[in-house]
Amino acid sequence: TLTQNESQQFLIIGHRGASGYAPEHTLESYQLATEMGADYLEIDLQQTKDGELIAMHDESLERTTNGKGLVKSYTLKELQQLDAGSWFNEKFPNKAHENYIGLTVPTLREVFERFGTSVNYYIETKSPDDYKHMEQKLLKLVDEYQLVDNTSNNKVIIQSFSQKSLEAVHEICPDIPLIQLVQYNENAIISQERITEIKKYAIGIGVNYKSVTESFAQQVRQAGLELHPYTVNSEDEILDLIDIGATGIFTDYIDIVPSEYKL
């Protein structure tokens, strides 16, 4: 479970960092998210051809780098030659630049190396079934950087659409709070059975915010589960979701979260 104060605190999750203002999943974006007051950095994990964990959302390179093809077809060395910044806007010049801390594709190790225990990490195992041992590698790094200790002072939440991946994490390290991502579209409903099942291993549900009706929120909250809608980029929608029971929010624009929700 989240540490006591966190379970009362409304969690502001910097979606892919401060991805409304800086190129997503770069050290730049994560740094900006911490400066803007995000409680957690959301990191999507993919794996390179040579088995390294990197922060990237898409399985292919075209949208967020000048590369072509699948992430898993390239070694880390090849990926780190790519420019992961200038696609976003001209403010972020090609690759590393003395004014920026990093506009290439970061490894999870580089993220932990830079931020250590100074921030919290909300890490998504992306398409884990495609990769070998993603969970073991992730937990080995979490352990190496001492991000989870048994005083339940956890710096890490792990999220996934894959229940199998979360159960693999739970098997190795039961102390890490887990969030089950569910893929519903507009105004879907979630069965009470599914909620009861999720409650067995996870502390909450991450869901497309358009699916979150009052009854959906009520069901989740009555089960004692955290409710983290994604990805909400307007203040009104954030406030509406808080009103019906959201206990955290994924947003690209951390600054729009009303200050009373920023501890």
Ligand code: G3P
């Ligand atoms: O991980 C929460 C949310 O980010 C899931 O959607 O596609 O943005 O990773 P996506």
Ligand code: MG
């Ligand atoms: Mg994600």
